[in-house]
Amino acid sequence: MRHLALTAALIATPLTYATAQDASLNPTFGVQDLQAGFATDPNWVYLLAGGLEQRSFTDAISGDVCRGYFADAPDYRMVFTSDGGPLSITAESHDDPVLLINGPDGRWYCNDDSHGLDSAVTFAAAQSGTYDIWVGTYGDPQGDYPGAQLSFTQLEPFEAQIRRSFFGEDDRLVMDVTQAPWNMIGYVEMQSGSCTGTLIAPNIVLTGGHCITNLGEQDNPPMRFSAGYQNGASVATAGVTSYHVPELWRLAEQEGMDFAFFYLDQPLGDRLGWMNIGTLTPQELAGFANGTGPDILQAGYSADRPGILTGNLSCPFVELASQNRLVHECDTVQGDSGSPLFIQDASGYRLIGVESHTNFQPEQEFDMNVAMYVANIVAEYQALTRTGPAASAVPAPVTK
Structure with a gap:
């Protein structure tokens, strides 16, 4: 992994x-x-x-x-x-x-x-x-x-790795960070290194849990969020006041829990907007199964394109697997950790997954890209912000 x-x-x-x-x-x-x-x-x-x-x-x-x-x-x-x-x-x-x-x-x-x-x-x-x-x-x-x-x-x-990682062809595009929804996505400066994050409230950003900590490791806290970052400039920047990593990730690295929230010292979302977080409907899942599902979008700060927001406008959906894993064919590499997988609906943009990891499959034609499906994220967010019942996360339906 x-x-x-x-x-x-x-x-x-x-x-x-x-x-x-x-x-x-x-x-x-x-x-x-x-x-x-x-x-x-x-x-x-x-x-x-x-x-x-x-x-x-x-x-x-x-x-x-x-x-x-x-x-x-x-x-x-x-x-x-x-x-x-x-x-x-x-x-x-x-x-x-x-x-x-x-x-x-x-x-x-x-x-x-x-x-x-x-x-x-x-x-x-x-x-x-x-x-x-x-x-x-x-x-x-x-x-x-x-x-x-x-x-x-x-x-x-790395010719073979690139071929496996990009599913035969690199479909990433450079995004216009001055426009929604790309201005809601930003470059997360950690104490060491970087990840990608997304505004999900005026002052809350969602990113990958492993960006901040892994089992037995000292925390690597987020320090700054630069929304719409491109080539050294950003649409807006804010500092970080605090962060939250689910205990099931911090203590056990439980699959499906590789995500984290952090809080900004300025409500950037009031100016830029933010993405909703929400699960896929049965109708949307059925649409993915028969090839008529909504387009999945993704964007992040890939290591091979440093400081540039690149993304995908129509990622193939593969499956919702066990333990709230969303398997997909977005072209993602290192640096895309924490980046959003999202769709557009009547109310705006709905985040359905957070990029987590790639499983090496050198014996296969392609590797496996895995995001955390949003079901656990919604439950953790509701408990954290008291916007809903602090119930246990409902497992994602397994389509395989």
């Missing part, structure tokens, strides 16, 4: 060079031989990222410094027979992977944040020989090592 929050980019400050990473040790997750022209491209393997040691390395290609927490032994070893052509090695994870490689020439190669938060090292003319590989994490994993996908490709780096 990959959450779509965008964490702070690394500001590279050279540290004392250290080589605790020992290429003579046996790799933890395996060894394989690859020859140029390998049939399954990308060739990939799952492993666990991170380690106990924080180290800094300088990439032999770019000169950039990258820093992360690595294990002592290589995570993986690949012995490559080259034809003189290119080779890219990539690392994908929900927890900001840092890729480190000791090449056949004995030099160190590293990368952090090449495609969103995912990492890649490309050898324009790859050498034959042994590539010892570490997949680290930018933050201290504190013994909870996240899953990661390590890939080898002679295509463009």
Whole structure:
């Protein structure tokens, strides 16, 4: 599972060079031989990222410094027979992977944040020989090592990921943030990193729960909300006075509860408007089932288009799955966490889901994009604002 929050980019400050990473040790997750022209491209393997040691390395290609927490032994070893052509090695994870490689020439190669938060090292003319590989994490994993996908490709780096994430074609458009409903969506500056949020009341914004906290982690509070943010300017900006994350997410990361509210120090919604939150009607669900449902819209601050609000005007609906999950085919990537999925109805715009995460499905044609269906959000909001009975959330109907 990959959450779509965008964490702070690394500001590279050279540290004392250290080589605790020992290429003579046996790799933890395996060894394989690859020859140029390998049939399954990308060739990939799952492993666990991170380690106990924080180290800094300088990439032999770019000169950039990258820093992360690595294990002592290589995570993986690949012995490559080259034809003189290119080779890219990539690392994908929900927890900001840092890729480190000791090449056949004995030099160190590293990368952090090449495609969103995912990492890649490309050898324009790859050498034959042994590539010892570490997949680290930018933050201290504190013994909870996240899953990661390590890939080898002679295509463009992340070509397969982009194809899977965008369902074959990128349909995102740049939105006019001076107009509704796009001016109700904004850039959420966290204490570290960013997410997307939506006005749902004059001074209340809805975003992703994992943007603020995950199980056992220290909170990463929202600091500022910039409505209609585009290229460094915004329609309106406000500070944050407080926030609320459901206890079922904070204490258990319960599926269906990955959302949060925060309160602004100014009622921006009085000027810009806000979206209602509400469940889909049986008629709307039936319409989605037979292909006549309302258009689903989405917009957020994708990591590959920094500072620009891009979105989808007609996302395919897939299903309402168990545990209040809305599975969809909006083109979303890291940075879109907390972004709204919504429809237009007679009373305005109705938010029906909040973007949460992407499930890797490398063995499938496409990945699975998952939003939190609004049923739990409505119940939590009613209890929080006392606008209705503080009853337990009604589970979403499961259409599968």
